[in-house]
Amino acid sequence: MAIVVLLLGLIAMALATGWLWQQRQSLEQQVSEIGQSVEEIRGQRQNAGSELSGRIEQLQASQREQAEQQRKLERQIDQAARSLLQMGNRTRNDWLLAEAEYLLRIGNQRLRMERDIDGALALLENADAVLAETEDMSTYPVRQELAREIQALRAVEDVDRVGLYLQLEAAIEQVEQLNTASLANTSALPQTQDGKDESATASADNTSDYLARAWEATKQTLSEVVVIRRMDEPVDAPLSPEQSAYANLNLRLMLEEAEMALLRANPVLYRRTLEKAQKWLEQWYDESSNQVAALAQTLSNLAKRDIRPDLPDISDSLNLLKARIAGRLQDNQQAGDNANSKSDTATGGSDQSNGDRAGQPQGLREGQSTDQGTDTNQGTDQNERPADGGQASGSGS
DSSP, X not given: OHHHHHHHHHHHHHHHHHHHHHHHHHHHHHHHHHHHHHHHHHHHHHHXXXXXXXXXXXXXXXXXXXXXXXXXXXXXXXXXXXXXXXXXXXXXXXXXXXXXXXXXXXXXXXXXIIOOHHHHHHHHHHHHHHHHHHTOGGGHHHHHHHHHHHHHHHHSOOOOXXXXXXXXXXXXXXXXXXXXXXXXXXXXXXXXXXXHHHHHHHHOOSHHXXXXXXXXHHHHHHHHHOOOOOSSSOOOOOOOHHHHHHHHHHHHHHHHHHHHHHHTTOHHHHHXXXXXXHHHHHHHSOTTSHHHHHHHHHHHHHHTSOSSOOOOOOOHHHHHHHHHHHHHHHHHHHHHHHHTHHHHHHHHHHHHHHHHHHHHHHHXXXXXXXXXXXXHHHHHHHHHHHHHHXXXXXXXX
């Protein structure tokens, strides 16, 4: 009987031991699953913390950028306010001085670039009228220098380039008729002599006049019968049509070159070309011809014209006026700086507050890291607790 009881006890103990071992295995599996879950949760929290840190950094960068843009806008607003204040401080005289400066600048450009004496003179006179309208005694030195420059411009002889060009064109047209005119004058010499005889005959009314007419008629008859030629002087051969055309073409080219020199305001080339044309005219054409003499006189008069007179310097009045305007602008600038000192102080306070706001997210980041550390500690405690429970179960077994 005792053996049976002992066997039943051993069987019961074996069954209890097997059941406890199964329970321990089940608990260990549950602890392992809980540990895995804790690791997953910890990883998720770390990922969430990293993502949150990235977002915080983005917010900080965005906030810094917005603060920089705000400071830039404040500087632009401040600059615009100063400009408006300076414009508001400008008086009517400031605008008149600016207008006079513009007129003087355009006048200097007209004289230097275009050599337009009349245009520059008109602009300087208008500038003087504008300065007179200001009634500002500080512009007296400017107007004094301006009066000298106006007088100097009036003393310069203006060059009528259009008129000179048209005279050269007329001379070129006259070149084509030089040979024809010379032939006409040669054939007209006896007619001129007959005309003189006829006028002498018409004026005779007594015996002496009659004898004079008879003597003139006798001389004319003898001149037609007897021809006296000097053989000790060289005889010029008549020009061929080709030589005549060459002479006309060369003279025409010289006059066209003089036109180009006139338009380019080159006095040396202009005078040299006309003198060359005069020598060519004396060499190839008959100076006794009226047309040749008239053309030679025209070329001589044109060669004496100064197509590029010396121009005065009219920049002194402009420099004086610029200095006067700069002084007034400097005074207005100082007044504007004094008026905006309070605005600068307010702007500095705003920048400081922006800096405080920019530093706030860093504190939030530190708080977040503290929370993460707390969560980690809590996870560690959770891992330790199941382990302690397992040890307790082992002890119980």
